[in-house]
Amino acid sequence: MEHSPFDEPQLTLLGLGAMGTALARAWLASGYSPTVWNRTAGRAEPLAAEGAMVAGTAAEAVAASDLVVVCLLDDASVDEALADTDLTGKDLVNLTTSTPTQARARADWARERGARFLDGGIMAVPPMIGAPDSGGYVFYSGSRALFDTHHDALAVPAGTTYVGADPGFAALHDVALLSAMTGMFAGASHAFALIRKEDVAPKDIAPLLVSWLTAMAPFAYEIADHLESGDYTRGVTSNLAMMVEGNSTLLRTAEEQGVSAELLTPYMALMERRLADGHGDEGTTGVIDLLTR
């Protein structure tokens, strides 16, 4: 039988920034025939040469496929790009990073326009897209039926993790992990600042940081156990009283090294408040209560 482009699975992708381009290339490499659109048309040219069909307008792109994937800068750009499109009967997957509230509002917005909706939070950087062993994946939430219908296509660029029918949950999980990463980056910045003026090579510190942070990461299981049991002392091996005492050594070392401790002190202040409330035998879980009050 003669091969026609219509034998290839179709989908539409709006947005060809760094991430959108990586997504498009992953689908092209897997035999998909994506219709692509980008506000700045020139960004679609290399993909046209690689086999993508390029739409002149967002409305034409949306009309071309049942599955419409959006990966734009932010929620406002999704509004702009989709303003003049007909979403009736479409399956809309929004991979644009958003807040949980924005994702829930977008789900209502899509439903009012006759579309099924799935929100996605991408836990990957562009080089991890279409690289099966990279560990990259996407959190999805919203329509389970949409997720199941298009799972084969969605699984091409990265792993898929469905986290619930609430359309805000993908963004919530995404932002929770990114927030933890931000704290880790802050801690690593402080560590490098401490050695900056000494005869210690950053490249020698880097592997030590990676193995220490990796060894410490499972503390998250202890916190989860504390939050679920309500017993914040269960299995604690390093208690808050000891850690607050240790903080003074961290602060004094920062001073000796001429390093600002501003990345550490907000967290230390919360530890001290929890200790002052009489919880020296806990770990650090009680800090979460102070944050969520």
Ligand SMILES: NC(=O)c1ccc[n+]([C@@H]2O[C@H](COP(=O)([O-])OP(=O)(O)OC[C@H]3O[C@@H](n4cnc5c(N)ncnc54)[C@H](OP(=O)(O)O)[C@@H]3O)[C@@H](O)[C@H]2O)c1
């Ligand atoms: N890059 C990453 O490492 C990464 C990782 C995880 C998640 N993400 C998420 O993926 C999404 C896209 O990121 P990216 O890296 O591809 O960003 P990017 O390279 O800056 O590209 C932004 C895209 O949004 C389009 N855009 C911006 N404002 C627009 C508007 N008002 N109307 C229509 N299109 C508009 C741009 O079009 P023009 O070309 O016309 O400017 C471009 O296609 C973001 O939500 C980001 O948070 C990115």
